[in-house]
Amino acid sequence: MEISILDKKDNELIFMIKGINNAIANTIRRTIISDVPTLAVDEINFVKNQGPLYDEILAHRIGLIPIKTDLKAYSLKEEATTKAITELKLTLKVKGPKTVYSGDFKSKDEKCIPVYNNIPLVTLLKDKELVLEATAVLGKGKDHMKFSPGLCYYVNAPVKFKDLNDLKSEDSEISKENFVFFIESWGQLTPKQMFDESMDILDKNLAEFSKKIEKAK
Amino acid sequence: MIIPIRCISCGKPVAQLWEQYKERTKNGEDPQKVLDELGLKRYCCRSLFVGHIVMNF
Numbered sequence: 001m002e003i004s005i006l007d008k009k010d011n012e013l014i015f016m017i018k019g020i021n022n023a024i025a026n027t028i029r030r031t032i033i034s035d036v037p038t039l040a041v042d043e044i045n046f047v048k049n050q051g052p053l054y055d056e057i058l059a060h061r062i063g064l065i066p067i068k069t070d071l072k073a074y075s076l077k078e079e080a081t082t083k084a085i086t087e088l089k090l091t092l093k094v095k096g097p098k099t100v101y102s103g104d105f106k107s108k109d110e111k112c113i114p115v116y117n118n119i120p121l122v123t124l125l126k127d128k129e130l131v132l133e134a135t136a137v138l139g140k141g142k143d144h145m146k147f148s149p150g151l152c153y154y155v156n157a158p159v160k161f162k163d164l165n166d167l168k169s170e171d172s173e174i175s176k177e178n179f180v181f182f183i184e185s186w187g188q189l190t191p192k193q194m195f196d197e198s199m200d201i202l203d204k205n206l207a208e209f210s211k212k213i214e215k216a217k
Numbered sequence: 218m219i220i221p222i223r224c225i226s227c228g229k230p231v232a233q234l235w236e237q238y239k240e241r242t243k244n245g246e247d248p249q250k251v252l253d254e255l256g257l258k259r260y261c262c263r264s265l266f267v268g269h270i271v272m273n274f
């Protein structure tokens with residue numbers, strides 16, 4: 001197996017893996033999309049909501065806001081030891097007339113804040129208030145897509161691959177064991193973190209799998 | 218309606234780009250060019266912006 005990086009941006013990483021098969025490529029893709037945990041708001045306590053959107057709709061919108069995630073500081077609820085931190089509290093207190101933005105949230109942890117400050121949530125009329133307390137937890141993409149760290153897809157590379165423009169040519173012969181991977185991050189983690197974390201998780205899952213096979217024998 | 222936070226199809230957060238898009242297209246810029254510059258390359262995200270109707274409440 002051989003990995004080479006083809007392109008690198010803030011929220012995008014393109015690389016080629018040589019010498020794997022479709023099954024492994026797809027395992028990597030699915031692990032990144034549905035198994036790498038990130039922070040997202042999961043519970044909201046509404047104190048006052050005088051805006052035009054119902055609590056449920058606003059809660060759904062708030063849940064979808066990507067939050068910068070520090071994977072070392074937080075742990076999943078189901079894997080947490082007694083001392084581990086599993087929750088992040090965010091508060092919101094605004095008074096109209098105003099459009100409420102994701103940047104209006106006050107986070108208890110200054111490292112873990114909404115990725116974008118200018119996501120419009122709701123528009124309040126004059127003197128209408130919105131007061132709430134949100135609880136963000138770590139979760140996985142397989143539970144809800146709001147926890148998914150980004151997008152990952154791959155294509156088979158042509159046999160004579162030189163650069164990314166070769167992917168567009170249709171007449172070239174396609175290799176069955178060389179894959180070009182595209183990782184796009186939604187901002188909670190960097191693409192590199194997503195890939196590294198997915199490899200750790202894959203290791204853990206495979207170890208558990210072989211342990212169970214051992215028992216079944 | 219208010220702009221969805223994320224693309225309905227691929228899940229990319231798009232709402233943060235909406236006000237910029239609205240402002241620039243209102244000033245007469247070509248929507249295609251603006252979408253390209255905002256980094257919306259998939260047609261799922263692009264259709265979300267092109268087909269969005271603002272309702273003020």
Ligand SMILES: [Zn+2]
Pocket residue numbers: 224225226227228229259260261262263
């Ligand atoms: Zn999309």
